[in-house]
Amino acid sequence: MALNFHQLHIFYTVAEKGSFSYAAQALHMTQPAVTMQVQSLEDYFGTKLFHRSTKKIELSEAGRTLLPFAKRSIDLIKETDISMSKFTHMLEGRLHLGASMTVGEYILPRLLGPFGKEYPNISISMKVINTRQILDEVLNHQLNFGIVEAEVHHPDVHVEAVMNDELMLIVPKDHPLADMPVVTLEEMLKYPFVLREQGSGTRTVMEEELARAGCDPGDMKIVMELGSTGAVKSAVEADLGISILSQSSLKHEAALGVLVVKKIEGVCFTRSFHAIYLNSTILPISAVTFLTFLRERDLSQWL
Known part of the structure; x- marks a missing residue:
């Protein structure tokens, strides 16, 4: 029997999760299949890699020695995929991702078209939910990866900035702040606000x-909290309050003159959109190719 990467990946995931059942869930395998692959690896090395008991598993001395090599092999595969993704123009497959509200409604639709022209054989499926839901679905293995508005902090999740954005104050066209050359925090706070819901990336970055x-x-x-950027814009246009939203979501309304976009003196709501996925995940090459596209292209030509 030859040593193979698949077995090292399974071993590393079991060690990281501390459980054969959790590793099976993360790898979308059955628990017996995970156990069999670890046993095959133990047979190959001729030693036990885990100490098993009814309540928990622990790495043996041999397992602790193998662990950094397994991690290096996973990192090398990831680096290989990233390096080779720029050459895979005939790639076929399905790109399935989650995107938080602003990214999914206003940013990615402008980028998926150019990506689809360059990679016509990759079909695309995108689920649009808020940042907190994206994180939950990544952690529960319902999504391979997501692109979110607020930076996520979780020990099991890899977080990487892939795009930049800025939030701006928006007011109705006839609002008292609309004609002010400079809007201060003190002036802004005199008026009622319509905001995105708690848990959204936009709300988190703003706060x-x-x-x-x-x-x-x-x-x-705060007079109203709404679950989508579109609903917030409509409420502001109806003079129910003012708000702070991504400038990327405001181009249409600003061009029509129905909303006025303002900077706030002394405050800069710059942020990055982040790709998130589990540390133990080997992303499909379609996902790696899309993330490489976001990292390396001049996205401003489409945004």
Whole structure:
């Protein structure tokens, strides 16, 4: 029997998860299949890699020695996929991803067209939900990867910035702030707000930046919380309040003059959109190719 990467990946996942059943779930395999592959690896080396008990498993001395080599092999495969993805123009497959609201509604649709022209044999499926839901589905192995608006902090998740964005203040065209050359935080806070819901990336970034600027988000007069950027824009247009949203989502309304986009003095809501996926995941080559496309292309030509 020859040593193979598949077995090393399974071994590493079992070690990382601390459980054969959790590893099987992460790898979309049955538990007996995972156990069999680990046993085959143990047979190859002629030693036990785990100490098993009814309650838990622990790495043996041999397993602890093997673990960094297994991780290096996984990292090397990931690096290989990234390097080779730029040559895979005849690639076939399905790109299935999750995207948080602003990214999924306003950013990625402008990029999936050019990507699809370059890789016509990759079909695309995108699920649009908020950042918190994306993270939950990645952790529960319902999504391979997602692109989210707020930076995620979780020990099991790889997070990588792939695009940049900026949030801006929006007001109705006849609002008192619309004609002000400079809008201060103090002036802004005098008016009622319509905001995205808690858990959305836009809301999280806004609150974090306001706090850094010395403004307690709790001081905002929030009259409405809505579950989509489109709904927030409609509410602002109807003069129900003002808001802070991604400038990428405002081009149409700003061009028509129904909403006025303003900067806030002393505050810069710059942010990155992040790709997230499990540390133990080997992404399909279609996903690696798409992330390489986002990293290496001048996206401004489409945005």
